[in-house]
Amino acid sequence: MDKIKKMWCNLSLRKSIILYISAFVILAILLSAGTATLCNNATKTIESKYPPTGEKYYLTNENGERLGDGNYIGVAPVAMSEKDQRLLSICEVAPIIATPIYSALCIITATLLFYRNKLKKPLTELKAASEMISNNNLNFSIKYDSKDELGELCSSFETMRFTLANNFSEMWRQMEERKQLNAAFAHDLRTPLTVLKGYNEILQSNHDPITKSTAVTMGKHIFRLERYVDSMSHLRRLEDAQPISDKSNISGYVTAIADSARILCEQSGKTLSIQNNISDIPIGIDYTFVSQVNNNLISNAIRYATSKVNITYTSNNDGFYLSVSDNGCGFSKNILSKATNPYFTEEENHSEHFGLGLYICKILCEHHGGYLKIENCSIGAKVTAFFKSLD
Structure with missing residues (x-):
């Protein structure tokens, strides 16, 4: 059986x-x-x-014997x-x-x-x-023992799940190792940098012009190394950060960050255009995440804009959209493919900017369940950040 x-x-x-x-x-x-x-x-x-009624006739043989059952002739209908x-x-x-x-x-x-x-x-x-x-959950298995076509499909699906789980585990392990390496690197650099900074301050007090000039140059590079170490520590904290849902009045918050953007543009001599498409639908977002992304995108737009910056704020059932564009030269093909990579920049003098702005925005958007999209417009560049509404 x-x-x-x-x-x-x-x-x-x-x-x-x-x-x-x-x-x-x-x-x-x-x-x-x-x-x-x-x-x-x-x-x-x-x-x-x-039964039928009427006279019944039979066929007989020579001996007078009946043949068959006989037939009724002139059968009267039976009601x-x-x-x-x-x-x-x-x-x-x-x-x-x-x-x-x-x-x-x-x-x-x-x-x-x-x-x-x-x-x-x-x-x-x-x-x-x-x-x-x-839902990024690979901690399960598909159990279906049939050898028919769907059984083979389930088996292939299980193989794919197992491979994905192993790849994700390996990727997670490598990410953790990288985080630990960066943390150790940043920690181990602080002590020698502090020593170098102390000696450099002594050298800068020297009255010899050549020694003092050399010490000033060294001081600039030491300062840049300190900022680089700080950025590594900051990135590690961001990669571990998790959003906290806040369903307070989003309209008031958007008004506040729009005012901040207006002040930054005025200080830089740029014109600001703001489009507010915020609905009354309550959504859960982390305002700290949004503020940091908003500030980074506006700072980038101001730095590259020729004269004008455009900001659009939109909200719906899905979440919150922040779009910033400028009328600058736009992104090159190389930047479009690498702009969100950490420490990527095409600027020759990047002592002030390590190329982390868009990478930080990407990390914060993804941790919030959203995304960061960069593109070129007919005039200038455009960056859109989406923050998914949290439960």
């Missing part, structure tokens, strides 16, 4: 549907034949209650009861109606059984697996 059950479980979908349909077609034929037989017997039973007439009518119509009904019911039953026994479980497993993968 178990062997038959296993063979049935491993039967291909094509063969399974053929067997289901064939079995239920035979069942429909048997039911139709059975119904016709029952109706025919019922008709004979009813008619037997009303049936109204009930028997209705039953006869039903018996005549029933086989005609029953055949298509049996056929339809058998086809529907075959389809439902095929779905329940061969499709439902693997489809449920695959759907659940897809939802868990979309």
Whole structure:
């Protein structure tokens, strides 16, 4: 029995549907034949209650023996009861109606059984697996032992999940190692930098012009190294940061950051255009994340804009959108593909900027369930940050 059950479980979908349909077609034929037989017997039973009347003639042989059952000649009609007439009518119509009904019911039953026994479980497993993968959850397994086409698909899906889980684990391990290495590097650099800074201050107090000039140059590079170490520590904290949902009045917050942007543009001599598309729908966002991204994007736009900066704030059920554009020269092809990489910059003098602005924005947006999109407009560049609404 178990062997038959296993063979049935491993039967291909094509063969399974053929067997289901064939079995239920035979069942429909048997039911139709059975119904016709029952109706025919019922008709004979009813008619037997009303034997024919009249003279009956027989054929005889030379010896005067009767041949056959004889025949009535001039049979008088027999009046049936109204009930028997209705039953006869039903018996005549029933086989005609029953055949298509049996056929339809058998086809529907075959389809439902095929779905329940061969499709439902693997489809449920695959759907659940897809939802868990979309939620970045790989801590599960797909259990479906059939060797049919869907069984092979489930097996392939499980192999893919296992590979993804291993790759993510390895990537996570490498990220943690990189974080620890950066933290150790930043920590170990602080002490020698502090020593160098102390000696440099002593050298700068020297009255020898050459020594003093050299010390000033060294001081600038030491300061840059200190800022580089600080940026590494700051990045590590950002990569570990998690957003905290705040559903307070977003309109008031947008007004505040728009005022800050206006002040920055006025100080830089740039014109600012603000478009406020904030709706009344309450959404959960981390205002600290949004503020940092807002400040970074506006600072970049001011630095590269020729004369004008445009900001658009939008909110809906999905979350919060922040779009900043300028009328500068836009992004080069190289920048478009690498702008969000850490420590990437095309500026020759990057003592003040380490190329972390867009990378920080990307990290904060992704931690908030959103994204950062950079693109060129007809005039200038445009960066859009999306923050998904938190529960």
